[in-house]
Every structure is written in C-alpha cells, then in structure tokens.
Amino acid sequence: xxxxxxxxxxxxxxxxxxxxxALEDTNLQTALQRAKSGFIEKRKKAIHLVDDFEHLKTQAxxxxxxxxxxxxxxxxxxxxxxxxxxGAVHRAKTPAELNQIVLKxxxxxxxxxxxxxxxxxxxxxxxxxxxEKHGISTAETDLGEYIIQLAKEKPSHIIxxxxxxxxxxxxxxxxxxxELGERDLEEIRALVDEARAMxxxxxxxxxxxxxxxxxxxxxxxxxxxxxxxxxxDLTATLPKTHIVTASIEKVVANMExxxxxxxxxxxxxxxxxxxxxxxxxxxxxxxxxxxxxSAFHVVILDNGRSDILNSKYKDMMRCIKCGACLNHxxxxxxxxxxxxxxxxxxxxxxxxxxxxxxxxxxxxLPNASTFCGRCEEVCPMSIPLPELLRQLRNDQAxxxxxxxxxxxxxxxxxxxxxxxxxxxxxxxxxxxxVKLFKVSHILxxxxxxxxxxxxxxxxxxxxxxxxxxxx
Amino acid sequence: xxxxxxxxxxxxxxxxxxxxxxCEFSQxxxxxxxxxxxxxxxxxxxxxxxxxxxxxxxxxxxxxxxDEAVGLSQAIAAISETGTLVLASSASxxxxxxxxxxxxxxxxxxxDIVANLTDAMNKLSKMDAFDQRALNFxxxxxxxxDIEQTIQLGAHGPRNLWVFxxx
Numbered sequence: 001x002x003x004x005x006x007x008x009x010x011x012x013x014x015x016x017x018x019x020x021x022a023l024e025d026t027n028l029q030t031a032l033q034r035a036k037s038g039f040i041e042k043r044k045k046a047i048h049l050v051d052d053f054e055h056l057k058t059q060a061x062x063x064x065x066x067x068x069x070x071x072x073x074x075x076x077x078x079x080x081x082x083x084x085x086x087g088a089v090h091r092a093k094t095p096a097e098l099n100q101i102v103l104k105x106x107x108x109x110x111x112x113x114x115x116x117x118x119x120x121x122x123x124x125x126x127x128x129x130x131x132e133k134h135g136i137s138t139a140e141t142d143l144g145e146y147i148i149q150l151a152k153e154k155p156s157h158i159i160x161x162x163x164x165x166x167x168x169x170x171x172x173x174x175x176x177x178x179e180l181g182e183r184d185l186e187e188i189r190a191l192v193d194e195a196r197a198m199x200x201x202x203x204x205x206x207x208x209x210x211x212x213x214x215x216x217x218x219x220x221x222x223x224x225x226x227x228x229x230x231x232x233d234l235t236a237t238l239p240k241t242h243i244v245t246a247s248i249e250k251v252v253a254n255m256e257x258x259x260x261x262x263x264x265x266x267x268x269x270x271x272x273x274x275x276x277x278x279x280x281x282x283x284x285x286x287x288x289x290x291x292x293x294s295a296f297h298v299v300i301l302d303n304g305r306s307d308i309l310n311s312k313y314k315d316m317m318r319c320i321k322c323g324a325c326l327n328h329x330x331x332x333x334x335x336x337x338x339x340x341x342x343x344x345x346x347x348x349x350x351x352x353x354x355x356x357x358x359x360x361x362x363x364x365l366p367n368a369s370t371f372c373g374r375c376e377e378v379c380p381m382s383i384p385l386p387e388l389l390r391q392l393r394n395d396q397a398x399x400x401x402x403x404x405x406x407x408x409x410x411x412x413x414x415x416x417x418x419x420x421x422x423x424x425x426x427x428x429x430x431x432x433x434v435k436l437f438k439v440s441h442i443l444x445x446x447x448x449x450x451x452x453x454x455x456x457x458x459x460x461x462x463x464x465x466x467x468x469x470x471x
Numbered sequence: 472x473x474x475x476x477x478x479x480x481x482x483x484x485x486x487x488x489x490x491x492x493x494c495e496f497s498q499x500x501x502x503x504x505x506x507x508x509x510x511x512x513x514x515x516x517x518x519x520x521x522x523x524x525x526x527x528x529x530x531x532x533x534x535x536x537x538d539e540a541v542g543l544s545q546a547i548a549a550i551s552e553t554g555t556l557v558l559a560s561s562a563s564x565x566x567x568x569x570x571x572x573x574x575x576x577x578x579x580x581x582x583d584i585v586a587n588l589t590d591a592m593n594k595l596s597k598m599d600a601f602d603q604r605a606l607n608f609x610x611x612x613x614x615x616x617d618i619e620q621t622i623q624l625g626a627h628g629p630r631n632l633w634v635f636x637x638x
Contacts (some may be wrong), residue, residue, distance in 0.1 A: 031619070034619060034620055035620055038616075038620040039620075085602075141627065142617070143615045143617040143618070143626060144615075144617035147617070147618075160616075160617060160620075161617075162617055162618070163617075163620075165618075166619065167618055167619050170618055188618045188619060188621050188623060189623060191618055192615060192618065192623045192625070192626060193625075196625065196626065196627055199627060200537065200627070203537075203627070204536075204537050217601075220601040222601055222606075228613070228614045228615060228616075228626070229613055229614065229615045229617075229626035229627045229628065230570050230613040230626060230627045230628025230629070231626070231627040231628075233566070233569070233570050233607065233628070234570050234571070234627055234628070236605070237566045237567055237570060237605070238567065255592045255595070255596055255601065256589070256592055256593075258592070259588045259589055259591075259592045262588065263588060270616070272610075273552070273553045273610075274550075274553040274554075274555050274588070274608065274610045275610070276487075276609065276610050276611050276612070276613060276614055276628075277607060277608065277609060277610075277613075277628070278607075278608040278610075279605060279606065279607045279608065280601065280605065280606040281604065281605050282601055282602070282603065282604055282605070282606075283604060284604065285560075285604055286603070286604055288561070288562040289560060289561070289562065289565070289604060290519060290533060290534040290562065290565040290567075291534040291535075291560075291565045291566055291567040292560060292566060292604050292605065
C-alpha cells in the first residue's frame with residue numbers, strides 16, 4: 001500500500017487534496033463503507049415504525065422555527081429561568097470569549113481535571129487545547145471523542161466522531177496510551193471495557209464537568225442532552241461544577257416543543273425512537289439533594305449565528321445536528337469528514353463552514369456536492385441544503401472567488417448559448433472534433449462522447465422533415 | 472388500570488434490552504430476591520428510597536459512589552411507546568445511582584405509565600417535575616456503537632436495567 005501523508009484537517013480550502021488522500025486510505029474506506037450502510041438502514045427502520053414521519057417533521061420544524069423567529073425573547077426567558085433555579089448564564093460572541101469564560105470558571109474552582117461530554121460547540125472553539133494550554137487536563141468521555149482525543153484528531157462525524165477508525169486502529173491507540181501491559185484487545189467488547197475502566201476514574205476525580213446541549217428550554221430554564229453511553233450524565237452529575245457549552249439556536253419555547261424535536265432527532269441520527277438517555281438539567285443541586293453539582297453554568301455561543309439568522313442562509317439555523325445529511329451524502333460517504341478540513345463536515349458543514357469562517361476561507365466546500373438532493377430529503381428540519389450550497393456558489397462567483405477556469409468556461413458557454421446559430425455551429429464542430437480523435441469520454445467523469453452522426457438539432461430537423469414527408 | 476399500556480411498556484423495554492417484572496408491591500421483596508439469585512450477585516444494594524423489602528437484602532442508604540454493584544430507584548413516569556422511564560432527582564432518588572451502578576433496578580407504578588412523549592411532557596409539567604435538578608429519561612442500559620457501528624451495552628453507565636412494574 002502506498003503510504004500517504006496524514007490528512008491535513010485544518011484547512012477547509014484543502015478539500016481537493018484531502019479528498020484525494022482520503023480516497024487512497026484503505027482503513028478509512030473500510031470504515032466508511034461499514035458506517036454508511038449501518039446509519040442508513042437504522043434510520044429507515046425507525047421511520048417505517050412511525051405512522052406519519054412527515055407529520056412529526058412538520059411539528060418539529062414549526063417548534064424550531066417559532067423559537068428562531070423570536071430568538072432574543074426565548075434566550076432572555078431561558079436565562080431568567082436558569083438564574084431562578086440557581087444557575088448562571090453567560091453569553092459569548094466569539095469562540096475566544098467562550099473559552100475565556102470557561103477557563104475563568106475552571107480557575108475559580110481551582111480545577112485540575114475536567115471531564116467532557118460531547119459538545120460540537122467546544123470543538124468549534126477548540127476548548128480542550130485552550131484549557132490544556134492553561135494547565136487544565138481534559139478527558140473526553142464519549143467513547144468516540146475519547147478515541148480521537150487519544151489520536152489527536154478532530155471528529156470526522158458530528159455524532160460518531162471516530163467513525164473513520166477501525167477496531168484495530170483503536171486497539172493500537174489503547175495499547176499506546178494505556179500502560180496496562182500485554183492484553184487481548186481483539187474484540188470490541190474488550191475495547192469498550194477498557195475505555196469504561198479508564199474513564200470511570202476520570203469521572204470520579206474530575207473537578208468540573210463540561211457537556212454540550214441538544215436543547216435549551218426557555219420556559220423551564222432546562223438544558224437537555226441526548227446520549228447513549230451515559231457519559232454526559234456522569235459528567236453532569238459527579239463534579240462540583242457543571243458547565244454547559246451551547247449555541248444560541250438550541251433554544252426552544254417549552255417542553256412540548258422540546259418533545260417535538262426529540263421525536264425526530266433520535267430517529268434521524270441513530271434510528272432510535274428515544275436515545276438511551278435524554279436528560280434535562282435545571283440548575284445546581286437542591287439543598288435536600290445528595291448529589292449533583294453545586295454550581296451550574298450555561299455558556300451560550302453566537303459565533304456568527306446571529307448574522308446567519310439575518311441572512312438568506314437563515315434556514316441553516318434550524319439544523320439540530322443529527323448527522324443524517326452526512327450519512328446519506330455520496331461525497332461524505334466517499335471521503336469522510338476530515339477532508340472537509342473543519343469541525344462540521346458533509347452537506348451541513350459545507351454550508352456552515354463558509355458562513356462561519358468567511359466565504360473566502362472555504363471556497364471548495366460549496367462545490368463539494370453533486371446536488372443529488374438526498375441531504376434535503378433526509379433532513380428532519382427540511383433545510384434546503386442544495387439550494388443553500390447553490391447560493392454560496394453564486395456568492396463565490398459574484399465575489400470573483402470561483403475557480404478561474406470554471407468562471408471562464410461558464411462565461412464562454414453563457415456567451416455562446418445566447419447566440420443560437422453560433423452555438424449550433426460550435427457544438428456541431430465540437431462533436432465532430434471529439435469523434436475525429438476517437439476519445440471515448442469527454443470528461444474524466446462518466447460522460448460518454450456522443451456517437452450519433454449529427455447534433456441533436458440536426459437530428460430533430462431531420463425527424464420533423466421525415467414526419468412531414470410521411471403526412 | 473390500562474393493560475394495553477403495561478403490555479406495550481413491557482414489550483418495548485424488552486426490545487431496549489431491559490429486564491422486566493410485573494408484580495404487586497407485596498411481591499417485590501420476593502422478586503428482588505429472584506433477581507439477585509438469577510444474577511448470582513451478593514444481596515446488597517444502594518438506594519435512598521424508604522422501602523421495607525425484608526431482611527434478606529442488605530440495604531445501604533445514600534447516593535452511589537462507584538463501588539456499588541446494584542442500585543434501586545423509583546421512576547415518576549414511564550412511556551410505553553418507547554420503553555422509557557423518567558427519573559427525577561430528589562433526596563430519595565439521587566441521580567448518581569442511575570449511572571454509577573452496574574445493575575440499575577427501577578420501580579414504576581402502573582398508574583404512572585403514559586402512552587407517548589407528548590403525554591409524558593404534559594404529566595411532568597403538571598407535576599412541576601422540571602423544578603427538580605435533573606430529569607433522566609432512560610430507555611435501556613447504557614450503550615455505544617462508537618467502534619465499528621457495533622452496539623455494545625454497558626458503555627459508561629449500567630450494564631443492566633431491570634424494571635419492576637408495580638400493579
């Protein structure tokens with residue numbers, strides 16, 4: 001096997017090279033193949049069990065949209081209710097602000113070790129690296145996140161961060177990082193048990209627990225997390241301080257609306273009607289409680305989301321991060337998440353990354369799509385992802401960011417297409433030239449060269465003549 | 472009493488790989504003993520519920536610390552459609568028991584079973600359940616599919632969930 005350089009995962013503009021490397025990575029290809037069929041089948045089964053999934057989708061979308069339409073009101077209400085139950089809410093405009101807020105809370109607690117539940121917001125702000133730089137150890141506790149933390153990689157999938165790893169690669173990582181001597185790590189069970197034992201110590205030792213949030217419920221001031229492993233709950237229950245890292249669009253009006261979103265989230269993500277654990281946290285421990293954190297903080301990140309909400313891309317803010325669009329995307333399925341070079345991969349990432357990092361920072365991503373439309377079809381929030389990607393391509397072209405060759409070719413084509421006679425003449429010549437050189441394909445893709453004797457227009461004319469002669 | 476709801480809950484919990492027992496409250500001590508015998512576990516458990524379940528099982532009152540194999544809690548609601556138990560944190564139901572023990576035993580009274588998530592949300596709102604620190608919706612033992620998409624039970628939380636429906 002050809003050895004390839006590790007994929008550069010920090011450059012959304014490196015998509016082409018990163019994708020090429022991914023296609024040659026046999027381990028990655030094996031893992032992706034397995035994941036693709038698994039996710040798609042599970043979702044399909046779960047949706048078949050529901051009488052009317054379209055109705056559930058509509059309900060969920062309405063719940064989300066009504067919260068977004070009145071976002072500031074809902075965020076203010078959420079904050080009021082968290083404070084009423086004894087917690088604190090902090091607002092962060094930028095990733096740097098969020099990191100500072102979290103660091104400050106950790107330092108006030110004199111924290112040495114932080115356990116973390118899964119949080120894409122903290123991936124967005126590179127919180128772990130920031131805390132480590134300030135002398136605070138972080139332990140990711142979701143098994144997938146733990147694996148990629150050991151591998152010093154980024155998640156390659158928003159709900160299955162280590163989906164790109166084979167069990168052999170995980171065993172290698174564990175042997176390298178856990179000093180436990182010779183042992184058999186052939187079976188997945190052995191790997192899960194080893195991670196459980198290692199992380200159990202961290203859960204019991206940690207000074208601060210940080211989790212993400214799937215929902216913020218305004219009228220009760222609750223934070224909801226959805227997990228299967230129970231790691232999020234151990235993170236939120238055992239340490240003295242619980243910090244939630246969330247983003248503004250997670251807020252919903254009330255529990256009824258939260259329920260509507262939960263009904264489509266699990267089914268779309270993992271094909272579960274309900275994930276194993278769905279938990280709501282309402283502030284710190286009460287005086288009579290025997291456990292639970294004594295301090296409860298929610299840090300809510302904006303990071304460009306307010307601007308997106310005020311733009312033609314606002315539909316993207318309905319995203320509930322279920323990952324269905326990744327699982328069904330032929331491009332993601334071929335190259336995996338790292339090729340996208342940023343935190344959010346797949347179709348949703350190809351929209352979010354340019355919007356959050358600046359359109360010029362991620363020019364290949366809107367083009368990393370075949371526009372097949374499966375993402376929109378499976379999106380429980382009916383986000384028009386292909387249309388948003390098309391608008392991003394438009395914006396790129398308007399700003400002169402589109403690849404030069406592409407703009408030139410489209411320019412020439414557009415000019416020609418508006419001159420029917422010249423267009424027919426050129427196309428006729430083009431066809432003959434192609435035949436002359438006996439090329440079988442016009443482009444590297446599966447576009448066969450025409451083998452008819454005439455152009456379409458010539459054939460059309462002939463067939464019409466034939467018809468009139470017969471009459 | 473709605474037998475349809477009970478039956479659906481039982482079925483769904485089994486699909487979620489949980490153990491289920493339906494019994495009257497008076498039979499609970501006996502059913503608990505059967506659980507310990509069946510699992511070949513030392514007869515001791517952690518709970519903070521005020522329960523008289525006989526002398527044969529050693530009961531430690533309090534929260535879980537990570538050393539206990541078996542813990543006992545009581546759910547305030549259950550959802551039959553999805554096989555979900557709702558546990559609210561309180562003095563008698565410390566959250567740590569839900570996640571730190573290997574075998575989690577949960578009591579649920581049949582009258583507290585509702586059909587679906589929407590009904591559960593309504594019931595919980597009426598009970599002011601969201602005033603408690605934490606509400607845990609639990610639908611089976613802890614699981615993960617993070618390695619090669621293969622489902623494994625007992626990721627970080629309980630390896631076994633046993634539900635006693637009290638009729």
